[in-house]
Amino acid sequence: MTADAVTSSTAAPGADYADTASAAYRAALQVIETVEPRIAAATRKELADQRDSLKLIASENYASPAVLLTMGTWLSDKYAEGTIGHRFYAGCQNVDVVESVAAEHARELFGAPYAYAQPHSGIDANLVAFWAILATRVEAPGLAELGAKHVNDLSEADWESLRNKLGNQRLMGMSLDAGGHLTHGFRPNISGKMFHQRSYGTDPETGLLDYDALAAAAREFKPLILVGGYSAYPRRVDFAKLREIADEVGATLMVDMAHFAGLVAGKVFTGDEDPVPHAHVTTTTTHKSLRGPRGGLVLAQPEYSDAVDKGCPMVLGGPLSHVMAAKAVALAEARQPSFQAYAQRVADNAKSLAEGFLKRGARLVTGGTDNHIVLLDVTSFGLTGRQAESALLDAGVVTNRNSIPADPNGAWYTSGIRFGTPALTTRGFGAAEFDRVAELVVDVLQNTQPNSTGPTGFSKAKYTLADGTAERVHAASAEMLAANPLYPGLTL
Ligand code: PLP
Numbered sequence: 135m136t137a138d139a140v141t142s143s144t145a146a147p148g149a150d151y152a153d154t155a156s157a158a159y160r161a162a163l164q165v166i167e168t169v170e171p172r173i174a175a176a177t178r179k180e181l182a183d184q185r186d187s188l189k190l191i192a193s194e195n196y197a198s199p200a201v202l203l204t205m206g207t208w209l210s211d212k213y214a215e216g217t218i219g220h221r222f223y224a225g226c227q228n229v230d231v232v233e234s235v236a237a238e239h240a241r242e243l244f245g246a247p248y249a250y251a252q253p254h255s256g257i258d259a260n261l262v263a264f265w266a267i268l269a270t271r272v273e274a275p276g277l278a279e280l281g282a283k284h285v286n287d288l289s290e291a292d293w294e295s296l297r298n299k300l301g302n303q304r305l306m307g308m309s310l311d312a313g314g315h316l317t318h319g320f321r322p323n324i325s326g327k328m329f330h331q332r333s334y335g336t337d338p339e340t341g342l343l344d345y346d347a348l349a350a351a352a353r354e355f356k357p358l359i360l361v362g363g364y365s366a367y368p369r370r371v372d373f374a375k376l377r378e379i380a381d382e383v384g385a386t387l388m389v390d391m392a393h394f395a396g397l398v399a400g401k402v403f404t405g406d407e408d409p410v411p412h413a414h415v416t417t418t419t420t421h422k423s424l425r426g427p428r429g430g431l432v433l434a435q436p437e438y439s440d441a442v443d444k445g446c447p448m449v450l451g452g453p454l455s456h457v458m459a460a461k462a463v464a465l466a467e468a469r470q471p472s473f474q475a476y477a478q479r480v481a482d483n484a485k486s487l488a489e490g491f492l493k494r495g496a497r498l499v500t501g502g503t504d505n506h507i508v509l510l511d512v513t514s515f516g517l518t519g520r521q522a523e524s525a526l527l528d529a530g531v532v533t534n535r536n537s538i539p540a541d542p543n544g545a546w547y548t549s550g551i552r553f554g555t556p557a558l559t560t561r562g563f564g565a566a567e568f569d570r571v572a573e574l575v576v577d578v579l580q581n582t583q584p585n586s587t588g589p590t591g592f593s594k595a596k597y598t599l600a601d602g603t604a605e606r607v608h609a610a611s612a613e614m615l616a617a618n619p620l621y622p623g624l625t626l
Contacts, residue, residue, distance in 0.1 A: 191534055307325075352382075427464060484505065524597065
C-alpha cells in the first residue's frame with residue numbers, strides 16, 4: 135500500500151485497508167476485555183456514538199485508522215526527555231527516528247525552516263512558544279547584562295532581576311469573545327497572568343478584524359508578543375499585515391493556527407493567509423482540521439529554533455513517542471494531494487452551511503464564513519447558546535456553544551453556536567448535505583422554547599423541545615450518516 139492509498143478519496147481515509155484495520159481493532163479490544171471489560175465496552179460505544187451523530191464541533195475530526203493504530207504501541211513505554219540526538223536517557227535511537235520523521239514531514243508540509251514535534255497539546259505548544267520567545271528576546275540579554283555568568287554562579291539578586299524581566303512582559307492577542315483562544319491572554323488562563331495583557335477585538339458593526347484599530351492598539355501597548363490566530367473567528371486573516379504591525383512595534387509575531395492548520399496544509403490558505411512564512415513562531419494542534427492524533431507542534435524561524443528545541447525540559451516532560459509517531463503518519467497523509475482536495479471541500483462545505491443558514495433567515499457573526507467555521511447568533515431564536523447546544527444534542531446534532539462579540543449572555547451561557555465542517559467532510563458530506571444540516575439545525579432551534587421562570591423571566595439553561603422534533607431530525611440525519619459511513623468497512 136502506498137501512502138497515497140491511505141487518503142485516495144476525500145471521504146474518510148482508511149477504506150482501502152479496512153479489513154486489516156478491523157482485524158487489528160478486534161484483536162485489541164479482545165485483549166483489553168480480558169483486563170478491564172468496561173474500558174473495552176466504552177471504546178466500542180464511543181465508535182457507535184460517533185457513527186450515529188452529526189459531529190459539527192469545529193475543533194474535532196476523525197483521524198485515520200493508520201493514525202489511531204500508530205498510537206497503540208510500545209513506543210509509549212520509552213522515556214526520551216531532551217532533543218533528537220541529545221537525550222537525558224539511554225536507548226532513544228528509535229525515538230530519535232520517530233521525532234526526526236515527524237519534524238521532517240512538518241517542515242516539508244508547512245515550508246518551515248524548523249519544526250518541533252514534542253508538545254503534548256495545543257496549550258503546551260503555546261507555552262513552549264511563550265518560553266522560546268521570552269528566552270530569545272528577554273533572558274539572553276538579561277543574562278548578558280548579568281555578566282553571562284554560569285547559572286550556578288547567579289546570586290539571589292541576579293535571579294530576582296531575571297524573574298522581574300521575564301515576568302513583566304506584554305502580550306496582545308484576540309479577545310475571547312471576538313474568537314480568540316484562552317491561551318492568547320485570557321485572564322483566567324496562565325497567559326493572562328504571566329503577561330501584562332491587552333486584547334484586540336473585531337469591528338462592532340461587521341464582526342471583522344479591524345487591522346487599523348489593531349495597529350493603533352499595538353502602537354500604544356507595544357507588546358513583546360503579538361498573537362494571531364483564533365478558535366471561533368469565521369474568516370481568514372492577513373498574516374502579512376499582522377507581521378507588518380509586529381515589526382513596526384518591535385513585537386514577535388506568534389500565530390496559533392491550531393484551528394486552520396488543515397487549511398494551511400491543504401493549500402487553501404496561501405500567500406498572506408498562510409501564517410508560516412510571516413510569523414516568527416507558529417503553533418498548532420494536530421487533531422483538528424489537520425486530522426492527526428491529539429497533540430501539538432511548533433514551527434519557528436531560525437532565530438527562535440534553539441529556544442523552541444529546549445521545550446523539553448524547560449516546559450514539557452518526556453515526549454509522548456507513540457503520539458509523535460502518529461503525528462508523523464498524519465503529516466505524511468496531509469502531504470498527499472488528496473488532502474488538498476479534502477481541505478478545499480472543508481472550506482466549500484462551510485460556505486454551503488453558512489448559505490443554508492442565511493437563506494433560512496438566521497444571523498451569522500460576520501455574515502458568513504471563508505474558513506471552516508460558522509458562528510450562529512442564536513438570540514434571534516430567543517435562545518441562549520446553552521439552550522441551543524442542549525436542544526441540538528437532544529436531536530443528535532453535536533455542537534458547542536460559543537461567545538459572540540459583546541455577548542449579552544457571558545462566556546458560560548453565551549449567545550452563539552459554533553459549527554465546523556472538518557469532521558463531516560471527512561465522512562464524505564458535500565454541499566448538499568451541509569445545506570440539509572442547516573435546515574435540520576434551524577428546525578430544532580425554531581422548535582425550542584426557553585422555559586419561563588415566572589415573573590423573573592426565562593431560564594438561560596432550561597428549554598422545551600417541541601414533541602416530535604428530535605425524532606424527525608434524528609431520522610433525517612440517520613439517512614445522511616448511513617450514506618456517508620464513518621470508517622467504511624471497519625467492523626468490530
Ligand atoms: N489553540 C487554539 C486556537 C485552540 O482552539 C485550542 C483548542 O481548542 C488550543 C490552542 C488548545 O489545544 P489543546 O486542547 O490541544 O491544548
